[in-house]
Amino acid sequence: MNQRSKNTSEQSFVDSKSYESFKVLFGKYFKSLCFFAMKYLQSMEAAEDVVQDAFRELWEKRSEVRESDKLPIYLYQTVKNKCINLIRKNKSQEKYLEWIQHNQLFVTYEDKAMIEAEIFREIMFHVDALPEKSREVFKLSYLHKKKEQEISELLNVSVNTVKTHKMRAKKALQAKLKHLSLDD
Numbered sequence: 001m002n003q004r005s006k007n008t009s010e011q012s013f014v015d016s017k018s019y020e021s022f023k024v025l026f027g028k029y030f031k032s033l034c035f036f037a038m039k040y041l042q043s044m045e046a047a048e049d050v051v052q053d054a055f056r057e058l059w060e061k062r063s064e065v066r067e068s069d070k071l072p073i074y075l076y077q078t079v080k081n082k083c084i085n086l087i088r089k090n091k092s093q094e095k096y097l098e099w100i101q102h103n104q105l106f107v108t109y110e111d112k113a114m115i116e117a118e119i120f121r122e123i124m125f126h127v128d129a130l131p132e133k134s135r136e137v138f139k140l141s142y143l144h145k146k147k148e149q150e151i152s153e154l155l156n157v158s159v160n161t162v163k164t165h166k167m168r169a170k171k172a173l174q175a176k177l178k179h180l181s182l183d184d
Helices: 008-016 019-041 044-060 068-089 091-102 106-128 132-143 148-155 159-176
Strands: none
Touching: 008 019, 008 068, 019 044, 019 068, 019 106, 044 068, 106 132, 106 159, 132 148, 132 159, 148 159
16 A cells, blocks of 8 residues: 555545545544553543544644644644643653653653554454444443443343353454554
8 A cells, every 4th residue: 555545534634624534534543542542541531532632633723734644643742742741730640651751761652552553443443343242342341341241231131142242253353353463
C-alpha cells in the first residue's frame, strides 16, 4: 500500500476540511487514540474524553491544517499532551509522570504506545467484524473488564453461552491476527 492510498482520509480532510471528511478521520483514529491514551491514564472514560477533546481541537483548528501525512502525528501528540496535562492535575498519578520523566523513557514509551495503539486499531477492526453476540461478549470481557457472570446477567444468557461466545471470538481473532506478534 503506498502512502497516497494509506492517507486518503487524511488528505480528504486537508483538502476539504468538511464535516464528512472529519467524521471519517474520527472513525479511523478514535479507537486507537483511546487505546494510546489508556496507556497514560489507565481509565477508558478519561481516555475517551481526552481523545474527543483532541478531535474538537483539530476541528477548531482545521483551517490551519496543511499536511495530511502529519495528521496522525499531530493527533497522537495532541492526545499525549492532553494526557500529561490531565496527569499533572491528578495528584494520584503525579508519581507516575515523574517516574517517566526521571527515567527518560518517554520517547521509548511513546513509540511503543503508538505501535500498540495501531495494533489495537487493527484488532478492533476485526472485533467489529465478529458476529454480534461474540463481539458484544468480547468487548464486555476484554475492554470493559466484566466477569463472565456479569456479562451473562447483562445479556440475559447463561455463563456457558458467554464462555462459548468468548471462545469463538478469541479463535476468530487469532486466525485473523496470526500475522501480528504480540510478544514484548
